[in-house]
Amino acid sequence: MTAIPQGRNRRTALCVLAVVGAGLLGGCSSDPDAGTNGVGKLPAATIQSKTRAAADSAGAVRLSGTVVTNGRTYRLDMRLKSGGATGSVTSKAGAFGLLRIGERLYLKADAEFWNHADEEKDGDKDDSAAGKLDGKYVKVPSGDPAYKKFSGFTDMDVLLGGLLTLHGSLATDGHHEQAGTRTIRITGDKGSGGTLDVSLEGKPYPLRLDRAAGAGSLTFSSWDKAFRLSEPKDSETVDYGKQLPAS
Structure with a gap:
């Protein structure tokens, strides 16, 4: 067995042993920035x-958590890059998916979400319209109020x-x-x-x-980790032209 040195050398050896065996010992100095980017x-x-x-x-990032704006709380889980984004947003109206590829913005939600949007707009539900949109990628017209509102969640530069x-x-x-x-x-x-x-x-x-x-x-x-964006199939997409049924 190796003998432990005496005096100052003995204290140094004990400190080293404590670090190796049981983490930092009181009195042993350490630099929290050692081995970091400085x-x-x-x-x-x-x-x-x-x-x-x-x-x-960075070319891409994943962002998740909550944002409170204009009195409303949104829970986000978005993957973003310069050319677009994909992910989900949850609000009082429910959860919906967002997909942006270039200037093309799609919103995907269930019938309950669209019914809630109708109720907020005019106090009445349109079950037939909601049924057509259920689970579909709805292409959001660039002139629709919803485009400006939701595209901000998909723009990496604007959001960050x-x-x-x-x-x-x-x-x-x-x-x-x-x-x-x-x-x-x-x-x-x-x-x-x-x-x-x-x-x-x-x-x-x-x-x-x-x-x-x-x-x-x-x-x-996921900073700077590349990911692919794919256009939804035609069978999965609804294009409502100039304005969504519940904007």
Whole structure:
């Protein structure tokens, strides 16, 4: 058996043994930024700038969580890239799918969703129209109010540009972890202006956002991972021309 050295060397050896065998021992120093991309040592404003640059340079991302806007809560699970997006949105009206390929936007929902939309519009249900749309990809006309409303959920640049903003004075708030990845957290106005967890591994992508004033929480993953978008089959598509039956 190897003898443990005495004095200062003995304390050093004990510290090393503690790290190897049982994690960090009180009194053993460690650098939380060791082996990271280094952004954890930067000022909060610089971290925000770098994470925005990383997000802007990415070709794709998956975004999931909740967004509160104009008093309405939307739960999103979207995969986005510059040429389009696919995913689902859940609102008070129910769940619906979105697919955008270039300028073509499709909305897919069940009959209950369309009936709810009719009720919100004029207080009456149209079961026949809802039945025709049930489970179909409905091509949303570019001039329809729904196009502007829903296409924002499918536009990577617009969506990230509007979301990745902290309000007020910026500061760092320690090292954290998101889905197994080490992060540095930055805050606006000590958290009341939102918090953003930024990856300390690889590029400094944003990984989690808690928006100001309880306006939702989102996670970001699959940064720069390519995915394919396919046009729905003609048999699965309904084109209502100039305006949806319940816009």
